Amino acid sequence: MKAALLVGPEKIEIGEADPPPLGDGEVRIRPVLAGICGTDISIYLGHRPAPYPFILGHEVMGRVAAVGAGVGALRVGDRVIVEPNYPCGECPLCRRGRGAVCARKGSMGVNLPGCFSEYATAPAEFVWRIPDGVSDRDAVTIEPLTVALHGLLQSGIGKGDTAAVIGCGVIGLLLVHSAAAMGARVLAHDRIEHKRELARAMGAAIVSGGEDAAGLWEREGVTAVFECAGAGATVELALSAAPRASEVILLGLSAEPAGFLPMRLVREGIQVRTSMIYDHPEDFGQAIDRVASGELEPARVVTRSFPFESLGEALRVAALGNEGKILIAME
Ligand SMILES: [Zn+2]
Ligand SMILES: [Zn+2]
Structure with missing residues (x-):
């Protein structure tokens, strides 16, 4: 072959x-x-x-x-x-x-x-x-969608909540899309302007390069931060800027070390968890259903x-x- x-x-x-x-x-x-x-x-x-x-x-x-x-x-x-x-x-x-x-x-x-x-x-x-109504292009992008959806579902984010997404690569963009489709308000951050525009097109309400993330997230009432960039510096940004009582979900695969101040996380009740791919078989089944229904x-x-x-x-x-x-x- x-x-x-x-x-x-x-x-x-x-x-x-x-x-x-x-x-x-x-x-x-x-x-x-x-x-x-x-x-x-x-x-x-x-x-x-x-x-x-x-x-x-x-x-x-x-x-x-x-x-x-x-x-x-x-x-x-x-x-x-x-x-x-x-x-x-x-x-x-x-x-x-x-x-x-x-x-x-x-x-x-x-x-x-x-x-x-x-x-x-x-x-x-x-x-x-794949159901007949799902296009070939939607079908082939269900795998990365499932990674993003699994990450989103690790958090308590729902309709009316505000989430921040760091890193507007494919997983970050699909997370923006999934969260927005769920009725959440999404802030998306990337260093590259073109990727910020993609995030806006996928449903982000506010986009920025991540400057003054702590102040912005506090003002906007962010309750979950998704780290999808996978770099030491962006993990540190997520952990240092996450608002009081928020959740930080790490999806990115940074091979660089990242530091954090334990006292801040403990005192301010910040929960940190990781999200690795998806659970078999429920996550794929759910992603396919949400695409077939037209939600995603x-x-x-x-x-x-x-x-x-x-x-x-x-x-x-x-x-x-x-x-x-x-x-x-x-x-
Ligand atoms: Zn992959
Ligand atoms: Zn095993």
């Missing part, structure tokens, strides 16, 4: 690879659209190790091409998306319902072959049929598309960090 092979840092070659074997309980998918995610970029740049040659990609919408033995609910031709993280299901964490942080989870395009190829396989339990339109985060043959260029553009979601047309 045709596949985009990462043969070394920043080196993509369109070549041939053996199709992934189709095991019992698995589904083979012919990708139609795929999305580029920050995880793809860090592996592409060599910041995360990969067993070269490696097939990247985990945000995929496509059609079922074949089903393995024992797969009852899906048929060849079904329009599907993949929930691309597979908790082992057996370890103590999985048994406690904490599969999102299972140390043995399989992840498409991270420690298992990805979707930037003619065929990809996934366990049927993690393949979701995650494709609004898409700013560019490239053909499959130009995946290398698409990854280079994505790595510059100026775009929203970049899609790859796989057919």
Whole structure:
């Protein structure tokens, strides 16, 4: 099959690879659209190790091409998306319902072959049929939407509340969109003006570069702060500027240390928690329902598309960090 092979840092070659074997309980998918995610970029740049040659990609919408033995609910031709993280299901964490942080989870395009190829396989339990009314572009952006929605639902934010979102990358933008759709007022912060404009288009009421966040959030009555930028400095901003009795939800994956003043957090009753991907299966089911009902339109985060043959260029553009979601047309 045709596949985009990462043969070394920043080196993509369109070549041939053996199709992934189709095991019992698995589904083979012919990708139609795929999305580029920050995880793809860090592996592409060599910041995360990969067993070269490696097939990247985990945000995929496509059609079922074949089903393995024992797969009852899906048929060849079904329009599907993949929930691309597979908790082992057996370890103590999985048994406690904490599969999102299972140390043995399989992840498409991270420690298992990805979707930037003619065929990809996934366990049927993690393949979701998409309702007819959901467009291909909305379908392929449901995976990052689910990450954002899970983060939002970790907080107590609801209709009429005010939330602040730091970092208007794809997850931040989808969080702005989800919170605004829920009836919350959203303040969005990013250093890049163009991203602030995207946030405004996704429903943010106030946008800024994050200057005087403490004063602004206090005046505006922010009760939850979502850190989606994933840098040490922005985590410190969230923890130092969060108003009294607010919640801070960390979604960004900063590899830099961040400091905080414990006395302030304790005395002012600030709750800090993390949000890692999503819980299987309820979060994906809920995200699909909210898109199917028309409440959420995650494709609004898409700013560019490239053909499959130009995946290398698409990854280079994505790595510059100026775009929203970049899609790859796989057919
Ligand atoms: Zn991702
Ligand atoms: Zn597990």
